[in-house]
Structure formats: C-alpha cells, structure tokens
Amino acid sequence: MDRPKRVDGSNLSAQDLDTLRSSVKGKVVVKGQSPEEEYRPLLERWNRMHIKEANIIVLPESEEDVSSTIKFVAEHNLDVAIASGRHTYSGPSSGYGLIIDMRNLRKVSVDVEKQTAVAQGGSLAGDIEAAAEDVGLRPVMGAVNATGCGGITTGGGIGNLSAQYGLVADNLLAARVALADGTIVVASDEENPDLFWGIRGGGSNFGLVTEFTYKLHKADPFVYSGFFMFSSDKIDACIDLMNVLHLDYIMKSNGKFACTGLTAIMGGNVIPGFLVWYDGPEEEGKKYIKPILDLGPIYPGSGAEVKRHTETTDWKQFEKMFPPEFNRLVGTTTQVSYPISTDIIKRTVQRFQEIVATRPENLSVSKLMFDLRDYSKVTSVPLDATAYANRREGCLIAVDLIWDQEELDKEMMQITKDFITQVRAWVKEDNEQKGVADVGAHVGATTLYALVSDGDEKLASVFGSNLGRMKELKRKYDPGMMWDKWYPVSPDAN
Template identity: 65%
Template sequence: MSNRAPRNDGSGLSAAQIDALRGKIKGKVIVKGEAPDDVYRPLLQRWNRMHIKEANIIVLVESEEDVSETIKFVAEHHLDVAICAGGHTYSGPSSGRGLVIDLRNMRKVSIDIGKKVAVAQGGCKAVDVEKAAEDFKMRAVFGAVNDTGCGGITTGGGFGNLSGQYGLVCDNLVAARVALADGRVVAASETENSDLFWGIRGGGSNFGLVTEFTYKLHDCDHDVFFGVYLFGPDKTEQVLDLFNVLHQDYVLKSNGKFGVVGVFSAMGPVIVPAFAVYYDGSEEEAQKYIQPLLDLGPMAPPGHPIGGKMMRHSATTDFAHMAAMFPPEFSRIAGSSTQVDFPVSKDVLKKTLEVFQAKIAKYPQNLHVSKLLFDLRDCSKIASVPSDATAYAGRRTGLLIAADLMWDDPKLDGEILLEARDLIATVRQAIKDSNEQTGIADVGAHVGATTLYALISDGEEKLVSVFGKNLPRMKRLKAKYDPNVMWDKWYPVEPDHEAV
C-alpha cells in the first residue's frame, strides 16, 4: 500500500544530515551554496539547456552501493529526486531542484567474447559500449547519437541505424540490475523478476534506477557507409516524391541494412532538404541504394565534398555530426513526434513542411537553425515483436516525423514549446484527414494511442500515447515497485494500488 508524502527539495536538510549521507558513500555530495560555482555549475549542464535546474543536492555516486544508500536517504527525507546518466534528453527528466543522482562516474564496460555480451555500468554513454564492442569486432545497438546515456535510451526503447537488423535498444537488453525505491538492488531478466524486466524495456525510470545493463552484441568485422546528401530548395518537391520510392524499393529490400532519414534544415529563412544515409556493407553495394539520390543531383555542403564514405559504425553516431548541424548557442530544444503509415500521402508531407516553415517564419531570428526529420528506416524488425511483449508500445512500421525547434532566448521557452506541440498536433490532424479521405478507419490509422516516439517529445503527452494498451500493466507494476512514486520525472505512471 502507498504511504505517499509530499516531496521536498532538500533545502531544509541540516549539515549533519548531509554529512550522514557523505559518511555512507564513497562518492561526492555536492550542495548548492556550499560547493564553489566552478564545481557546482558544470554538473547542472544538460544537452537541452531549456531544462537546466538548480539542484540543491547532487550526489556523484561511484558504485551500486552508493546508489542504494542515496536512494535510502531520498526515501527517509521524502526528497524530490532525478536520475542523470547522459543528460541527453528532450524533456529534461535528468534535472530536478531536489537531489540528483548523477551516474557520470559509473562508466565501466566489460565484454564477454564467448557470450557475446557487454556489461555496462548505469552511467555509461552509448559511445562507451559501442567502442568497447568494436574492439572485439562486434556491435552494440544504440541510437543515432552515441552521446546519449545508456539509461535513457535503453529504458525508453531506443531506435537507431542498427534497429532494422536487430530491433530496439531495449530488445537487445539481456539483463539488468535495478535499484528500487526502497534501496534494494535486484536482478531483472526473463528469468529473474521478469515483470520488472518487462517494465524497464520502454517504461523509462518508472520502476527504478538501472545500475547495470547487459547487452547482446552482434558480430561485425567491417566498416559501414555513411553520408549526407544535400539538395537545393528548388528540389524540395522531388525530394518528397522520393520518400515512398526509397522506402519501398530500397530500404525494405536491404534486409535492414540500408537506412535513410530525410532532413529539412532551416538555414535562415530558407528550408534546405537533405538525406542522411547509412548502409551496413561495402561502398560498392551502398552505391546501388543511394543511386536515386545521385540521380537527383546533390550539391556539396559548404566546406565538404558531396556524399558519404566508409567509416566505423561508432563514427556514424558521433555527436560531432549533429553538433555541426546545431550551433552551440542554439541549445534550447523543443521536440515532438508522430508516425504515419506507408505509403505516405504527399499531401501530409507537404502540410508538415508547410507548418514547419510557418513556425520558422514566425520566429525568423530565433528558430532559423531548426530541423524537421522524416525517418525512413525499416521498422519491420521492431514491429515483429508484439506490442505487449515489453513496456515499449510503439511497434509500428510507419514513417516517423519529428520536429526539432531550436532557439537560444530563455524568454521564449514556454512559447516555443507550445509551437512545437501545435506543429505536431496539426500534422496528426492532417494524417487523420488523409486517412478519412482514403477510407481508412481511425483504428490503426495512427490517430489514437502510441502516436509518438517518447524519446523525441516534450514529456507532457498523454500516457496512453506513450504506453498504449500497456498502461494498465504499467500502473500495476508501479504499485508493486514504486508505490509512493519516488520516480516521477519520465512519463510518471500513477500506481494502481487496488490491483495489487
């Protein structure tokens, strides 16, 4: 049963109480107003600066035991708590004004060659596992950017260039160790606490803090082809015309090896189309798949040659590729997403681009480096797993549409967040209208549940849009593993105490 009490930010804790925590852990306890600014401020930094909050206490844990003791301290004093691994999120669940459990000092990775698994501490970033696996000619499945923390992308589902062959990041999770709300640390796998294992694969941090991940690895002894093909704005219509062709005749015929993302970038008042491509194979093979792009006549990006080249997989997910597209001063980001089934109506694509352009035009001095993404990668492997097999419910094969509105003025935070929501809401309505015109019923037409990719969102969407028909089970699990709702930063689910 619940014994829920209001949570506080820890500002009322005494020096003796803080010292008691220090005495129980090996890591450091950083207190606002006590630690020098050059120590405290860097610990607050996040990828999305819109969500930086001044935490009263930051605990730099160094071990699973540190995590356990810190959670017990949080429970004892009814503290607001956040978990920070990579700090690379759209919606800011890694920040809080109370106590932050910061895992940055827990980044050890070990590879078991015989079992073909990687064991990673909870503070690892994807890059840590990717590079460790590559040293043994194996690959780990993560997202498009390896600066993300393993914790967020794994428990959130996780989709990347290898997902066409191997599924979601969470589908490649073999086992985990999870620190629960009472401080206990338990194993989770298909054979141990299998309900918890179900929940952490798509349920985020709702059920605990993962201190250790064990990932399945995949043999690979070759580089991959990766590149960006940029086109003039005058070719926007032709780029849109390629979407269904690329997906049907190239992506789906590559056995998951070829992936394409359409990127429309605001460069001042002009929207420039491009395709980012990935092929898990030789350059000679890749040329066959990118031929439609070459036929369209790409232009050279400023200071770069046209097209792609062979490189290590971990180089394709290097954040430097993204950083080049996102100037550092524009580091406040509002993202949202939705999906539409293939073949995609060109009217829907044009409407999406039209609304995006209108948002840029409304804030020409503030949103002029924003991006609109159309993910054409193959989701068949993801969709082949039943939607109730894990907490992650969005197992669809449709086109993912995602918006990244970017600015640098904190005064515009609330306003542009609403603009991002309105953009995607308008696109969803266009999808619904298109489906009705073609005689497709609402059911299964992507106008109801699981209408977004939760890792590209602002965190305020309806829970049914994230968890779909899995929500009732999520509520029962919440009552079992976190009855007092300690973990409340990432799509927090209310516990169903009556069902326990």
C-alpha cells in the same frame, strides 16, 4: 491516494547532510556550500531549457553508493532525478531536489565468446560502441553516441541497427535495478520478469538501473554513410522520392539500408537532404542511394563515404549543426503510415517554414526529420512483450525547434505542441478519407516515440494498451511515486 509532497532538501540539517556524505564514497555536492566551479558544471544539460538548480547532487562511485543514496531519499521524502547522459529532450535528468548523477559509473566489459557487453548505468552509448567495435562486435544503440545508455535503453531506443536487430531494449538481456527502498535486484527473463518487462520501454518508472547486459552482434566495423543536400527548389522532388526510397530500396535491403529525410532552413529557404547509412561496402551502398544521386544533390561527390560505424554516431559531427548559442529545444513526434501521403509531408514542411519565418534569427537551426527506416524487426515483437508501445510500421515525423533565448521557452513549447497537433489532425483526416483503419498485429500501438517528445504527452499516448500493466507494476515497485520524472505512471487504479 494522497501522498506527502516530496521536498527539495533545502531544509535538511547539516547533520543530515553529514549522514549522507558518510554513507557514500562518492562526492556529495550541495548548492550554496560546495564551490560554484564544482557545482555549476554538474547542472549542465544538452537541452539548456531544462537546467534546474538542484540542492544536492550525489556522484556515486559504486552500486552501494546508489543504494545508500536512495535510502536517504526515501527517509527524507526527497524529490529525486537520475542523470546518466543528460542528453534528453524533456528534461527528466533535472530537478530541484537531489540528483543521482551516474557519470562516474561508466565501466564497460565485453565477452567476445558470449557476444555480450556489461555496462554500468552511467555509461554513454559511445562507451559501449567503442568497446564492442574493438573486438568486431556491435551493440544496438541510438543515433548519437552522447546519449546515456540508461535513458535510451529504458525508453526503447531506435538507431540505424534497429532494422536488423530491433530496439535497444530488445537487445537487453538483463539489468541490475535499484528499487525505491534501495534494494538491488536482477531483472531478466528468469529473475523478476515483470520488472524486466517494465524497464524495457517504461523508462525510470520502476527504479534506477545500475548495470545493463546487452546482446552484441558480429559486424565489420565499416559502413557506407553520409549526408546529401539539395537546393531549395528540389524540396517537392525530395518528398516525392520518400515512398520510392522506402518501398524499393529500404524494404529490400534486409535491414541494411537506413535513410532519414531532413529539412533545415538556410537563408530563409527550406534545404532538403537525406542522411544515409548502409551496413556494407561502398559498391553495394551506392546501389541503394542511386535515386538520391539521380536527383542531383549539391555535393554528389562527397555526400557519403566508408567510415566506422562509431563515426556515424559520433556526436561531434552533429554538434556542427547546433551552434553553442542555440541550446534550447523541444522535440516531438508522430507517425504516418505507408505509402506516405506526400500532401501531408508537403504541408508539414510548409508549416515548419512558416514557423521558422516568424523568428528567423532565433529559430534558424531548427530541423524537421522523416524517418524512413524499416520497422519490421521492431514490429515483429508482440506489443505486450515489453512496455514499449510504439511498435508500428510507419514514417516517424520528428520536429526539433531550436532557439537561443530563455524568454522564448514558453512560446516555443506551445508552438511545437500546436504544430504536432495539426500534423496529427492531417494524418487522421487522411486515414479517414482513405478508409484506413488501425489494423495489423499491433492495433494498440502508439504513434509517438517518447524519447523525442515534450514530456507532456498523455500517458495513453506513450504506453498505449500497456498502461494498465504499468500501473500494476508501479503499485508493486514504486507505490510512493519516488520515480516521477519521465512520464510517471500513477500506481492508483484509475
């Protein structure tokens, strides 16, 4: 189907812009008209590779403002993007047309008796975590608190609590969604259940979520968590330990122990380490990290400590790993089944080291991660129960190439794609040699975690066997392709 190309709004008249301003209570910032000191900060993104100079930025103050803005977008066929936390790998919160920037809609209310939280669509994960922790509860959110709840919820969402309670999306009870015509509807198991299915893993394909209602969980606020580093000569030993940690410790912890292998580059050498998180007291946590301590980390006495769960997701601690000048990055993922082929992991680390060595001054803060957590709770949900398609048990391999110069963007994007393509080929070859078929309850599950991706993956790799239903919903809720920034699904039949 041919659709008129969406425009960036640069041809809107002064009268058109005045109409927009009069229809919303929130601020309307226009490129070239608003002061630069007001306009420029609104463009900033965690990943500066995806900063685009939008012609119009609307900062809604209410759900009614969101509705009015969408109606304006529809009337003028504008290119539109949604900005919540602005903490994405692939840049769906950026665009050259109109940005609906939700940063002023961050109110969170907690119902202690019902164990629920209601959060406005611009809330950050940290807003919800802090409000819940104050009353002895926890939401399921992601790895860092700077992430917008809009992106991580509609994209699925994995965090340290997922082994006990599932995805962020699995803990969503209801949402209020602004559709492509500006109508606000409720999505839940009872109301518009098809839309509720779609926003749990389908991203922003069907609308802008103005409000989320989450299930909360009773919990002690304190956990045992930290990071252990090892000398470069222990990289093979750390890799060899991964299967032991997963099988004998993580999978026997009832979801309470989460562990991620991490490799970074220091002085040209690969420095291995483990991020650990245990939902319980220190004396119990130490039992689960014993093999890590036995391996002899560099700082065994200060690697982990008791802290609030909200401290473990605080972005400030991770910011130290990302010097300000290294602010351009691409992340991508794949998954390998257990028991992990240590040969694949070692080859992956070796290739990572080779890539960084080609430009050590530009890529020195890049990271390679191996997520060893228990995915049993995630995979216990039927694959067709939500749009989210990565319900597969396995070790998620994630690469973050991080650099400092804009002129390297294109080169680094291609290098990252070639890298993950190679790793996927190794995994496929290993499976064929072992005679491992795609078996189990989630045969159609994908091996890609779409929230950590380059944005150019094929739709079948993102949505798997759920893609057909996604197309049906797109025809119903967004046939004009207004929402086209995060793995946009075409409403066309083929």
